[in-house]
Amino acid sequence: MLKPKVCMLLCYLPFLDSRIFECEAKSLLNNGYDVTIIAPRKAGLLFDINGAPFNKKFRERVFYYQGIKVVTYDSERRSLNPVSDPLYQLGIKEDADFYHAHELNSFTYGKAIKQDLQQQRNKEVKLIYDSRQLIPDPFPLQINDHTKQQWHKTLLGNLQEADYVITVSNSIKSWYLAMDPMLSVEVIYNAPPLSKHIMNKNTPNDSFVVVHEGNMSRETFEKVIAITEGSNSGTDVEFKIIGGSRYGETFPVPAHLQNRVHIEQWVDYHTLPATMAGADLGLIDLDPTHSLNNMFAMPAKLFSYLNNGIPVVASKCSDIEKFIKTYQCGLVINKRNPAPADYLQVIHHLRQHPEKWAAMGSNARKVMEEVYNWNHMEKRLISIYQSLGSNQMPYLLS
Structure with a gap:
């Protein structure tokens, strides 16, 4: 039985982002899913979580890292037309069962991929939007109102194709439900695996x-x-x-x-x-x-x-x-x-x-x-995927 395939879409984030790679991708892999991350390069190089370029590793255009397939593209080739953008083209090529977008921009490409796979190949795929931030945030003064309105219009259009929205706080969840009470929304906190050993202290240090x-x-x-x-x-x-x-x-x-x-x-x-x-x-x-x-x-x-x-x-x-x-x-x-x-x-x-x-x-x-370590959050993540993939049950690892 083929494993259901997950394709994570990134426009700006590094592929080693802890939420994306260490938590979600690895959890999906360990629960029987085939996982691909499509990630951007800057000036031909992938970059670390602090933005530093990888000069001596991850040079291949496609490679596997810790069991996860990483497909890369040059961000300089980005296009205003989604269908001519490399993220869209590589996403279509992966022909996945689930597309998991992590930014508003990659959510837009995920929407186009979902619609086109349905029209061109008669394939039903599921689209998940992982919203760690509110975009647009209505408060920042440095972003003009016209831009906020355009982003909000884009978000509303994308949400019509979303099968699930994941957020990182209850207030953000409520924000989405206020826009569409029928949305399926879950909170998955940015929580790490439980550390095994901690330093027990009775009083604060002298310093x-x-x-x-x-x-x-x-x-x-x-x-x-x-x-x-x-x-x-x-x-x-x-x-x-x-x-x-x-x-x-x-x-x-x-x-x-x-x-x-x-x-x-x-x-x-x-x-x-x-x-x-x-x-x-x-x-x-x-x-x-x-x-x-x-x-x-x-x-x-x-x-x-x-x-x-x-x-x-x-x-x-x-x-x-x-x-x-x-x-x-x-x-x-x-x-x-x-x-x-x-x-x-x-x-x-x-x-x-x-x-x-x-x-x-x-x-x-x-x-x-x-309550809050990643083992608990992983259960929420896998439950989402299983609820969306009832026609494609994951191949559970022994």
Whole structure:
């Protein structure tokens, strides 16, 4: 029996994106699906999760990596006409049973592929839109209203062909259902597999270690510097930044703080728990003032911190705030854009109440063990595919 075939469509994202490759693609592969990712090259090269080009590997146009087929194309060949675009052409060639799009643009190509396979080959395929962001976000001031209206029109047209929408927060799910109450929508959080070993601590370190994972804005980096400088001998603060700037950007640490602000380059997905071991607090600094995406966000860093039993401090964003207060796994500052002094106040509070810090860390780990690690999210993903593929049951691996 042939395995049902999944084709993931990417316009801008790297094929090694943790949600795409490490979580979804591998889970589908392990549950009996044949998985292909069609990914863009920039200047002839594939690129890593931080945007850095792969100069010495992944040079083949088509290759297999950890059991997953990767088909590549040059993004410079992109066309305004979907049918002459290389992503569309390669997607048609794959002749898959499921097309799984990860951006609004690739969703548009997925729609065209689905319609044309039906018309040209009389083949019924399923289209899934994996919406990790709201596009268009109605709030950003730098995007003009005409562009937002065009994107919204494109989204509505694409949704007519969507068989399922996957989102990353309950508020984003509600947003889609408000547009079309008949949509099939599921929330699959950006949660990692449960880490096997975590460092158990009874009290915060003498020097309080705050960790930040992933992309960091320059504004947040400047807050990190200010927080570190603002701490005194009673609340010495160190920062561990994992990732930070993207390729081509630099965030220089002042010389007098280089022993207290440590920047780890982007690390392998599976080494994240070990890299952030020993941290006392996880930082999520998102400003939702002009971003509905930030207001609704449930970023991967949140679940990475919880996975390690690290309490979280966050700005006032609706979904994160509700989560943290529900599970008592951190503190939310009652401001959309907290100042360094606000974060220092939280750190001082936790230093003064180690029992509260310990309880929040315990709650963080517990909620990951019981509800939110990837093993639980994988069940949601496979359930979606099985519900769509009742006429093509997956070949289950023994």
